[in-house]
Amino acid sequence: MSTSAALLLIRPSGTSATLTRLQLLASGVTTLLTFAVIMLAIAFWNTPTNEVGYTVLAVSLVGLLIVPLITLGSATARLAARSRDDRLATLRLLGATSARVRRIAVTEVTVIAAMGVLIGTVFSAALPFVLGLLTVYGEPLQAAELWLPWWLTVAIPPALVALAGISGMLGLRQVMLSPLGVRTRQDVPRLSWLRLLAAVAVLGIAVLIMQTASDGWGAVVLIIVLAVAVLAVMGVLGLVGPFIVSRLAHSRARKTADPTRLIASRSIIDNPRTAWQEASALALTTFVLIPAGSMLGYLDTIQNSASREIMTTDQLLMFADARTMVIALVTVSFLVVACQIAITQTAAVIERRELYIALDRIGMPAKDLNRSRRLRVTMTANIAVIGSAIAAAVLAFWMVFMALATAPLFVLAIIIVLTVGLLLIQLGVTSTNPVLARVLNAPTRGE
Amino acid sequence: MSATTDSQHSRAGAQTLDWLLRAENLSKAFGQTQALSKACLDLYPGEAVAIMGPSGSGKSTLLHAIAGIISADEGKVILRRPDDEGLDDITTLSEAKRSAFRLHRFGFVFQQGMLIPELTAEENIALPLLLLGSGRTEAVQQANSGLERLGLAGLGERRIGQLSGGQAQRVAIARALVTDPTIIFADEPTGSLDSRTAEEVLDALLATNDGADRALVIVTHDEQVAARCDRTVRMLDGRIEATR
Ligand SMILES: Nc1ncnc2c1ncn2[C@@H]1O[C@H](COP(=O)(O)OP(=O)(O)OP(=O)(O)O)[C@@H](O)[C@H]1O
Ligand SMILES: [Mg+2]
Numbered sequence: 001m002s003t004s005a006a007l008l009l010i011r012p013s014g015t016s017a018t019l020t021r022l023q024l025l026a027s028g029v030t031t032l033l034t035f036a037v038i039m040l041a042i043a044f045w046n047t048p049t050n051e052v053g054y055t056v057l058a059v060s061l062v063g064l065l066i067v068p069l070i071t072l073g074s075a076t077a078r079l080a081a082r083s084r085d086d087r088l089a090t091l092r093l094l095g096a097t098s099a100r101v102r103r104i105a106v107t108e109v110t111v112i113a114a115m116g117v118l119i120g121t122v123f124s125a126a127l128p129f130v131l132g133l134l135t136v137y138g139e140p141l142q143a144a145e146l147w148l149p150w151w152l153t154v155a156i157p158p159a160l161v162a163l164a165g166i167s168g169m170l171g172l173r174q175v176m177l178s179p180l181g182v183r184t185r186q187d188v189p190r191l192s193w194l195r196l197l198a199a200v201a202v203l204g205i206a207v208l209i210m211q212t213a214s215d216g217w218g219a220v221v222l223i224i225v226l227a228v229a230v231l232a233v234m235g236v237l238g239l240v241g242p243f244i245v246s247r248l249a250h251s252r253a254r255k256t257a258d259p260t261r262l263i264a265s266r267s268i269i270d271n272p273r274t275a276w277q278e279a280s281a282l283a284l285t286t287f288v289l290i291p292a293g294s295m296l297g298y299l300d301t302i303q304n305s306a307s308r309e310i311m312t313t314d315q316l317l318m319f320a321d322a323r324t325m326v327i328a329l330v331t332v333s334f335l336v337v338a339c340q341i342a343i344t345q346t347a348a349v350i351e352r353r354e355l356y357i358a359l360d361r362i363g364m365p366a367k368d369l370n371r372s373r374r375l376r377v378t379m380t381a382n383i384a385v386i387g388s389a390i391a392a393a394v395l396a397f398w399m400v401f402m403a404l405a406t407a408p409l410f411v412l413a414i415i416i417v418l419t420v421g422l423l424l425i426q427l428g429v430t431s432t433n434p435v436l437a438r439v440l441n442a443p444t445r446g447e
Numbered sequence: 448m449s450a451t452t453d454s455q456h457s458r459a460g461a462q463t464l465d466w467l468l469r470a471e472n473l474s475k476a477f478g479q480t481q482a483l484s485k486a487c488l489d490l491y492p493g494e495a496v497a498i499m500g501p502s503g504s505g506k507s508t509l510l511h512a513i514a515g516i517i518s519a520d521e522g523k524v525i526l527r528r529p530d531d532e533g534l535d536d537i538t539t540l541s542e543a544k545r546s547a548f549r550l551h552r553f554g555f556v557f558q559q560g561m562l563i564p565e566l567t568a569e570e571n572i573a574l575p576l577l578l579l580g581s582g583r584t585e586a587v588q589q590a591n592s593g594l595e596r597l598g599l600a601g602l603g604e605r606r607i608g609q610l611s612g613g614q615a616q617r618v619a620i621a622r623a624l625v626t627d628p629t630i631i632f633a634d635e636p637t638g639s640l641d642s643r644t645a646e647e648v649l650d651a652l653l654a655t656n657d658g659a660d661r662a663l664v665i666v667t668h669d670e671q672v673a674a675r676c677d678r679t680v681r682m683l684d685g686r687i688e689a690t691r
Binding site: 253255256257258259262263266267269270354355357358359360361362363364365366367368 | 561
């Protein structure tokens with residue numbers, strides 16, 4: 001079969017055109033935010049002071065935001081590659097080899113990602129002016145300081161495109177391309193209690209390290225220690241999260257009399273890892289926000305008290321900047337979450353259209369179908385937020401305790417911010433209701 | 448021909464046997480394709496009607512229009528309320544109301560069953576009851592008696608993927624029956640089964656009408672299936688050509 005014939009078949013149409021647009025949007029947003037994060041980090045890095053805190057801020061900003069951004073970029077590419085399913089199956093049926101089909105799909109996803117990255121890069125030219133609204137080290141940021149060195153500007157876009165290509169490839173690995181259709185390989189987590197125990201041990205060691213960490217260790221060691229602790233805990237959450245989620249879904253599914261919850265729980269049980277991934281960006285935000293917000297609350301109390309003298313001018317300035325960073329962190333990760341939810345939910349509706357058509361036919365109202373989709377995400381998201389909140393509170397227990405005692409309003413603010421995050425997730429799911437409506441309006445044809 | 452049979456039918460049973468559902472002059476076009484043109488069909492209590500015709504003749508479209516899955520461009524679908532308390536025209540209803548009608552009054556069996564793969568057999572059958580607001584225990588109990596009735600006792604905990612084609616199709620029949628619907632619609636229910644399994648599934652399907660005032664509509668390509676129904680409606684190019 002000629003490549004042009006293959007490309008003809010794989011060309012997006014109907015609902016998958018929606019997905020293509022979403023992929024464009026997501027890779028554009030990813031690019032824009034990546035530039036913003038790096039600009040901000042460089043601004044922190046370049047502050048004219050010896051305060052090690054600034055170095056820590058710069059590195060953690062990049063560290064904390066690059067992860068969700070990469071997740072978003074790769075999740076998009078993965079889903080985009082996967083959502084070509086029926087066309088991919090047709091290609092196989094017509095005799096293309098599996099490798100060839102993969103190559104075509106990955107090429108297409110990469111090309112779309114490249115277009116999105118290009119758009120994002122163009123828009124990022126406006127970033128220095130927008131970021132100029134922020135204050136760092138007591139002075140508004142100057143656009144001139146924010147321009148990245150040319151080599152960095154040139155290096156970032158290709159790196160992002162390559163990332164999309166690799167993610168698309170990995171995404172297709174998860175599916176089996178047979179001529180009879182594309183199936184997701186089942187990934188039911190088999191988590192033994194032994195592993196759970198190991199996870200708790202890792203958490204314990206992380207707590208120990210966090211509690212003993214002090215300024216005296218120096219910036220580099222401190223950063224490394226913090227990074228390792230955060231990574232370890234995220235790893236543990238990624239391992240334990242799906243397990244807990246599927247356990248809870250199991251007990252729900254067995255008891256509930258609410259059909260929307262029954263379907264939501266059962267589909268979580270079927271694919272707990274995917275369900276968890278959709279909520280994991282929020283888990284990371286929660287995990288960072290709790291100690292960071294608590295520390296801000298504590299510092300705020302000191303700043304407004306008589307013991308203000310113990311803080312140097314540099315420290316006071318840095319405190320304000322840490323607040324900027326936390327706000328940037330929350331804003332960016334919420335944006336990422338919103339994008340991710342819109343994309344994963346669109347893809348989920350398209351991938352599972354037969355299920356929704358079947359349910360619609362037996363008379364399940366559209367509003368219940370949407371409720372079931374929402375529940376599937378919020379059940380997981382609630383567990384993710386509450387779970388990582390507990391993990392964070394345990395890990396930074398001293399800080400959270402101090403904040404509760406000295407600045408309860410800050411703790412309240414953290415809770416409000418997290419609630420907003422959860423509401424945003426609901427909103428993200430709701431924004432895809434029209435996709436379901438479109439799928440249902442063409443009941444016989446599927447697309 | 449169709450008109451005479453139907454009117455004779457209704458005249459003969461005027462006192463005792465009124466139609467359950469009357470479809471009048473249903474038309475439906477998809478772009479340039481006239482999938483359905485002025486199709487009429489009455490359904491009576493206790494009867495099994497086969498709909499036959501070549502591929503693309505509009506059988507599924509007719510079934511979808513009668514069942515309120517799609518809305519026809521023209522025509523009426525009138526459904527009698529239980530205990531003769533009046534009539535409803537489904538075609539004038541909103542999407543949500545038609546959905547409620549399907550849930551309350553109709554049961555469905557399709558070629559692939561259209562069961563929910565994530566749910567167990569038992570939960571699949573219980574689902575319509577849960578949607579109608581039954582409690583879990585009651586719904587599951589009814590689902591299990593449905594399973595038993597269809598010879599599937601003990602398979603309730605299985606997922607749909609763990610059932611054979613014939614078993615899955617019988618689960619679909621149990622699901623269609625569980626709400627005690629007025630009409631059961633089946634679109635090529637035996638289409639993907641071997642002949643012996645098809646026979647079993649057809650037996651189960653026809654048995655749903657035993658002693659009930661239900662109507663059964665089966666779209667089929669199989670003359671043997673049609674032969675076992677009370678009458679056959681033949682379609683061609685979106686028209687009802689003949690009724691036996
Ligand atoms: N959603 C749709 N969009 C466009 N055309 C459609 C749609 N559904 C049906 N059609 C067309 O309407 C006509 C009747 O289709 P229908 O599915 O009712 O046929 P059928 O008798 O059930 O055929 P088969 O025996 O193959 O199932 C066909 O020409 C078909 O292509
Ligand atoms: Mg058909």
